[in-house]
Amino acid sequence: MTNADFRSNPDNFCYRHPERQSFVLCQRCLRTICPECQTQMPVGVICPECRAEQQKQQHHTAKVTRMPRRRAAGLDGRPVVTYGLVILTSFMYLVGLIPGLGDEVKSWLAFNPQLVLVQPWSLVTVTLVHASIWHVALNMLALWAIGRSLEPLLGRWRFLALYLLSALGGSVLTALLAPTTWVVGASGAVWGLLGAMFVIGRHLGANVTTIAVILGLNLLITFLPGSNIAWQAHIGGGLVGALIGFVFARTRAIRQQRQQMWLLIAIGVGLLALLAVPLFVYR
Template sequence: MTDSDLRTNPDNFCYRHPDRQSFVLCQRCLRTICGECQTPLPVGVICPECLRDAQQQQKSATVTRMPRRRAGVDSRLIVTYTLVIITTVFYLIGLIPGIGESVQSLLAFNGVLAYIQPWRLVTVTLVHAGIWHIALNMLALWALGRSLEPLLGRWRFLTLYLLSALGGSVLVALLAPGTWVVGASGAVWGLLGAMFVIGRHIGANVTAIAVIMGINLVLTFLPGSGISWQAHIGGGLVGALIGFILARTRATRMRSRQIWLLVGVGVGLVALLAIPYLLYYA
């Protein structure tokens, strides 16, 4: 399917706002809805008309109450806010004398330890080298999460974040064995990669994303930067792959295939860890 087809296909646009493209379907009527039209449910989102029908049924039959949005809190970004808060809390714990260093050393990633302490593959996102390191990563997570979480849904967004972090750690283990790495940059780059691919799929202008990724990539390779380019590239490649999977399996009838493909990505990344083990440690 060409970009022209995607831009003219009404299924790619909110049925209430025909000028807004979206990937999200109402869980009841299966029509495409934009972020403004979404009301979150435990297993997806619902459009305003289906919500109104459900509320009318609730009044007449005393059924389970529908979730309400609290004033001042965007419930569509619950995963984004949770990740920012958890990461910030661990950074603050890391500042506590006598405790912080132990916590950081337990969560940071090193390919040598990945085989006996596998949690490090993901907990590396909770450890940062300084205030600017965490500030820039959390700002990027918040900015990208504002667009991606309502677009993909909570569980897809969380899966994208975690698998991208895993991808960054795996590439570090493959290309820089024994190197200590900290930060959520791999996961953030995965969000960038996914947004680039999904944007291309729906015909959006992704020039700004490409420029941001290019600038960051150049900075990563500067002498003395101390940045793990392996984590950035690994996370970005996995994020782009997941973005492609989500874009190609957005239809409800393809949900089972989407889940199995995402599981396959996770299994494949873990399987790749056998390569550095055989090369360097066996």
């Protein structure tokens, strides 16, 4: 798809704000809506027109009457998952600096492939542990920069699933290729966000040159001599992120939500199944 095709396709833009690109559909009318036009519902989001129609058909309960005020405050479009992950990860880094307690927390959260059966949670909690202030600062800066654009595009739960599954993918590839290597950091998850953004952008016909350059530079830095970077986690997270981005791009419609959910579950189960390889081969 060319940029001209992309711009001429209204499905790629908010129907109320044609200049705003979005990846989220109203769950009732299936029209594309930007963060400003989204009202969060128990399942998915709806556009202003569908919200008004729904309110006419329902009695005005306290919960319903609070929703317009929340929309007016502009809270629905905020990347709250991104901010939450940045705050939580930064907090855990500060906890890791506490003498005595910090080392215990790091050993409990960091990923060691040889301890995966004892500490299975470390497959994703590895994102909460970092080696230095520069390590956590660069990862959180990248998460903040990417998440502010990608989370409103995908929605909160899709974004969180992408982040966690990408982290899992990085841990699994590390277990497969470097079974004696300790891993810390959110780099695998961040690479997954980049991979998904690249694939989704290509699907929508957007210009993804900047993302490709960032991925290329990060790949170059990863393999620099003496970098001491777990490239397996980066590559694993990026590949899983790209796969999930493809799933999101191909299952946009509301009628495909159940299919999308099962595909994400299948990816998670498949990654966990791959852990059987190092457990039997390298034991």
